[in-house]
């Protein structure tokens with residue numbers, strides 16, 4: 001019998017969604033950052049994300065307040081990646097019975113505060129007893145009808161852009177694992193680019209948030225748009241701090257930028273004559289271009305290598 005290690009996370013998603021029936025109010029079903037539904041005179045966006053102790057986080061390196069902020073932030077980021085305004089969240093918690101009331105209160109406060117910062121509210125949820133801590137957030141967002149950015153609109157010639165810098169989360173994770181001081185804030189409490197996502201409506205031809213790493217998330221845009229991409233290594237925005245951490249830990253910061261994941265910046269494509277230098281409070285960095293030829297290639301001076309690989313929760317060899 002086939003198991004999930006053979007088909008992988010994306011094979012599982014295909015298996016589960018193969019039989020979803022069309023509905024006149026479903027503008028977009030599975031396969032993007034959020035589902036898009038036509039309700040009343042609005043488009044409603046709907047996303048969910050689950051965090052599990054010792055898979056997605058360890059309580060050794062995060063406070064409950066930070067964890068609550070992150071649980072909301074990863075969902076807000078998916079609404080941002082559609083160009084939507086987040087609205088209402090419900091939160092389901094699986095909690096070990098020996099969890100302190102103070103821990104539960106701080107966790108919830110972190111979620112409420114992160115939601116509030118981006119104009120959203122936590123309006124309900126569920127709690128159950130569990131052997132480890134599980135946090136599931138379901139979040140709604142909204143936008144005007146027709147006003148959402150999908151993953152499938154990238155065209156050859158479009159410029160590939162990212163907001164701010166890459167690899168910060170991977171660097172933070174590496175520092176925490178090595179028990180070393182340094183910049184860990186972006187790993188512990190990512191900042192969803194909600195305002196930027198809204199401002200990119202009508203400008204970006206395709207958009208996704210960087211949850212799995214640039215290589216994997218760009219592959220989703222390319223696959224759904226039926227295009228390929230060329231990235232220039234020298235254009236990858238990596239901060240001086242991240243380069244110093246990489247040097248101290250004997251790691252390659254370019255690999256962190258390409259595959260690190262959890263930066264929760266926006267990755268988007270725009271026509272070449274419309275590349276912004278800033279969007280809201282964020283700096284925009286052009287890093288390459290969309291091409292007709294399939295595959296993602298990294299250009300480093302004269303050499304060009306094919307890169308691939310999204311993080312997959314079920315594949316053999318993944319931790």
Ligand SMILES: [Mg+2]
Nearest residue numbers: 033078209211
């Ligand atoms: Mg996403």
